[in-house]
Amino acid sequence: MVRLPGLFAIQGLLPVSLQPFFLDHMPIRLATCLCLTLICMLAAPSIEATDEVAEETYLAPDQFLADTFDQAPPKPQVLWLTKSLKPRIREILGHDYPAVRIRYWRQENRTAWILEEIGKTQPITVGIAVEDEQIARLKVLVYRESHGWEVKYPFFTDQFQDASLEDDMELSKNIDGIAGATLSVNALERLSRLALYFHQQTNPPPPEA
């Protein structure tokens, strides 16, 4: 029987049998711990299975652009954050965007943006593709916060699909949050609105009838 130092009294460094514990009342205590450990072990196969998912959830910006534009991203263009854009940016973010200009990629009426916003204390890097004034894809590229890991995964980010910008600069859809990670969720929601606004400012040609 393997013993964990510190978990049970170490008497003269001799292993103490766990038998008295099993004979103790309420074996359910250990059984519960073992059950959860078993669940963890059962989850182990999914660790391998998540290798594919990892590519899906943690993307390099280049990979995000390649995926967005059928493996052939166009040359980047630049949107200058001029005086005329600043009031709206401030309305959306609650502060200025900390850059002079923003690189973006456009092919016909689809644009792609790589934007950053602080969640609680750390910046979250997000890739957002907009098409026909609607969000086509939203992927978290880098996540550094200790809470709210859920926002990296499609079961959360899929909510942004097809969201558009209302006249009052709000999203057309309600985004359900993540317990304990309100600030990260709000940061993503703000960036999605910003990408939609930037897309409007680049005046993509209307979709061909």
Add this chain to the structure above:
Amino acid sequence: MKSSNPHWKRRALAGIATLSALAGNHWASAQELPSREEMWAIIQQQQAEIEALKERVGMTEGTLQETQQAISIASEQVEATASFVEEVVADTGSGAASPRSKTSIGGYGELHYNFGKKDQADFHRWVLFFGHEFNDRVRMFSEVELEHSIAGDGQPGEVELEQAFIEFDLNETDKLKAGLFLLPVGILNETHEPATFYGVERNNVEKNIIPTTWWEGGLAYTHQNASGWAFDAAAHSGLYVPTSGSKAFNIRSGRQKVGEAEASDGAITTRATYSGLPGMQFGVTAQYQGDLAQGTLAETADATLLSAHADIQRGGFGLRALYARWDIGGALAGVNGADEQFGYYIEPSYRFATETGDWGLFARYSVYDTFAGDDTDSEDSFFDLGVNYWPIDNVVFKADVQFTDYADSSKNEEIVNLGVGYHF
């Protein structure tokens, strides 16, 4: 654009006048053609005009080229300026899409007013967070807390290290934590910034049964994956409860806070969490403590904590529910019924946005009993009603009223609480 020859207009007009005069003469005497001298004069005159016009066109083209050159130089200068600004921003780590500062600072704080049998004002918690990213895979988190505003001999407060651990990413889904960390149990223990929960004071169940805020020193492993499941397993220092007096086997009194803590008997905590549906989180924790008395008794007072919770937010509607239970081994804990301790609460809420910020209303029914192992009625229950107002996400004002129903009815009171809190 200025012409270097301001007389060209005058000369052109003179030429046209001459031509007109000659033409007039011509029509006046239709039979008379101009003489060769006159023709020559006209041709010379026209030639002069052509030269003048050529010169003018040449100048215009030259100026156009100069303008284009100036524009391209200006563009290059703007580009250079922007690049320089972006580099400066990148170096200082203060901008988006740039190498960031590796060290981050955060924190939270809350001021409480309580009006009941005893009226008091208390800056309950002031916390400073420091984090540092050594590289993409290794980082440090730490939190220092000042409780009750003033610490020192005879003062009500304490200075405490609430978190200080190193976190290693093993891969995209698995992490290791080593150091002093908050235990993965309940709703509030790991996430308790004032703006994230309802009510001025934290609920009594998580305070007395779990007992939040609860940190220990040790090693923790976390697995989180795309299905929305997360698993934690941690081996860490254990509780050390008093074994006599009024606080005998009181779980909250057993927190050693990792200050030269008795560590002959440790503990293991495991948790499974599902949050694969946005707005919902369900968690189950099981913990085993080797000996709550840390070897000071003739017997072993081993203990098990089981806890389950749901935290649901759909649109404006919220629901939090939690159940937690301790079972303590050995004979001594059973003497006054402290061998069984449990608590539960249910908290529906509704949050809505207004022009000036968000408002939330909540009600909470909570019950806990730290002596549930005997027949004596020792159950305390509470009913809270209240409101939160968030002018911005990071700041909250709170007001609530609490009605108590103690097993010892002489302790009953109605408490009005007011509070303000922030986190960043």
